[in-house]
Amino acid sequence: GENVEQHPSTLSVQEGDSAVIKCTYSDSASNYFPWYKQELGKRPQLIIDIRSNVGEKKDQRIAVTLNKTAKHFSLHITETQPEDSAVYFCAAFEGGSQGNLIFGKGTKLSVKP
Amino acid sequence: NAGVTQTPKFQVLKTGQSMTLQCAQDMNHNSMYWYRQDPGMGLRLIYYSASEGTTDKGEVPNGYNVSRLNKREFSLRLESAAPSQTSVYFCASSEGGRGASPLHFGNGTRLTVT
Numbered sequence: 001g002e003n004v005e006q007h008p009s010t011l012s013v014q015e016g017d018s019a020v021i022k023c024t025y026s027d028s029a030s031n032y033f034p035w036y037k038q039e040l041g042k043r044p045q046l047i048i049d050i051r052s053n054v055g056e057k058k059d060q061r062i063a064v065t066l067n068k069t070a071k072h073f074s075l076h077i078t079e080t081q082p083e084d085s086a087v088y089f090c091a092a093f094e095g096g097s098q099g100n101l102i103f104g105k106g107t108k109l110s111v112k113p
Numbered sequence: 114n115a116g117v118t119q120t121p122k123f124q125v126l127k128t129g130q131s132m133t134l135q136c137a138q139d140m141n142h143n144s145m146y147w148y149r150q151d152p153g154m155g156l157r158l159i160y161y162s163a164s165e166g167t168t169d170k171g172e173v174p175n176g177y178n179v180s181r182l183n184k185r186e187f188s189l190r191l192e193s194a195a196p197s198q199t200s201v202y203f204c205a206s207s208e209g210g211r212g213a214s215p216l217h218f219g220n221g222t223r224l225t226v227t
Contacts, residue, residue, distance in 0.1 A: 009153075032212075032213050032214075034215065034216075036216075042220075043203065043218040043219060043220050044156065044216075044218050045218070046215045046216065049215065089155055089156065091156075093211070093212050093213045097211075098169075098211075099211055099212075099213070100161070100171060100211055100212055101158070101213070101216070102172075103155040103156040103157070104155055105153055105154060106153075106155050
């Protein structure tokens with residue numbers, strides 16, 4: 001089955017800097033890659049997603065890139081703000097009629113004012 | 114439009130006790146899910162339901178049962194709780210199947226088994 005590895009597990013940046021979180025996946029059939037943000041004590045919420053027919057997607061300060069050959073995808077946050085502090089989870093959908101969405105273990109991002 | 118509603122928010126059980134976690138969604142989604150979240154482990158799928166009356170095991174189904182009562186409701190039952198089931202449980206729903214489209218999560222249930 002699919003295995004998703006996420007790095008780093010913790011990340012600390014200064015306000016205004018950029019943050020990058022990387023995930024690798026094992027199953028070349030995986031075709032959907034969402035990112036979820038979870039603030040302390042809250043529910044996970046989708047912030048951006050990408051499908052395998054697209055190499056990059058951007059939404060204001062957030063972007064996701066996908067390299068299917070290398071089987072990795074990354075979340076990029078520019079001009080970080082204190083409210084970006086949260087745990088971020090990547091995930092990969094295995095594809096097919098019996099596939100499941102497999103999550104990485106999360107990255108705790110701290111943005112220091 | 115409440116989205117996904119879970120009850121209870123908190124629960125403490127003794128080993129061997131049983132309980133049911135309730136979940137309801139008002140977005141007319143066919144797909145519903147139960148996940149557990151443990152520190153450093155991410156979110157792991159317990160059970161998935163594609164429609165009323167159908168359920169599939171996920172990554173960690175042992176010790177749990179589920180029931181998809183109708184399109185809106187998907188419950189998770191612990192028949193004999195164990196300390197290893199101490200976790201935060203999230204219900205979710207989606208328009209597409211099996212996690213291939215955005216998931217909408219409930220607020221979670223924090224369960225402690227002593």
